[in-house]
Amino acid sequence: MGFVGDDGEFTGFDLEMAAEVAKRLNLTIAYQPIAWDAKDMELDAGTIDCIWNGFTMNGREDDYEWSKPYMKNNQVFVVRGDSDINSEADLAGKNVEVQTDSSAEAALNDNSELTSTFGSLTPVADYNTAFMDLESGAVDAIAMDDVVASYQITSRKADFKVLDDVIAAEEYGIGFKKGNTGLRDKVQATLEEMAADGTAAKISEKWFGKDITTIQ
Structure with missing residues (x-):
């Protein structure tokens, strides 16, 4: 942060x-x-x-x-505000990005049952890249820290939403x-x-x- x-x-x-x-x-x-x-x-x-x-x-x-x-935190999915994705079940066939070597990546690597439904899971270097891809429509969702997601959404003043599904709980x-x-x-x-x-x-x-x- x-x-x-x-x-x-x-x-x-x-x-x-x-x-x-x-x-x-x-x-x-x-x-x-x-x-x-x-x-x-x-x-x-x-x-x-x-x-x-x-x-x-x-x-x-x-x-x-x-x-x-x-601080306590959760790993969550972020999608565009106008997206029809409302739960992790809706991510089937969708393209998801995650920061390389992040806790979200580790959590998803431990959940092959979920990730096997994705169209793709792509690691990226940083969240700035991920949000640019999400805004442009190049990707459908980002997996990331809830606290960081809330801050990114507020600071960017853009229309994103955080899904209710929790990938994993953690502490900072x-x-x-x-x-x-x-x-x-x-x-x-x-x-x-x-x-x-x-x-x-x-x-x-x-x-x-x-x-x-x-x-x-």
């Missing part, structure tokens, strides 16, 4: 949360765009210190030093390199301070209209 805004600057819920954490820890923050399927290589190489951008914990529990979950966390418990613990403690003083709720309400954080 970070992106480049109309002014060319990085922005978004996760990035604003990260900036507040960095300020409280007296750290300098740098936003580093990466190819999602290269995230582990970037982390191992030290190019980045953590992965904090709608990062699903489920299925990756042993791969990183994790913060505690800060911040992933650090294995062994880097020092930074993880500092970030976690700061997040808990932000939850206690209302800052986390305020940032969530700015981006989503309500507090959807789950920080204890």
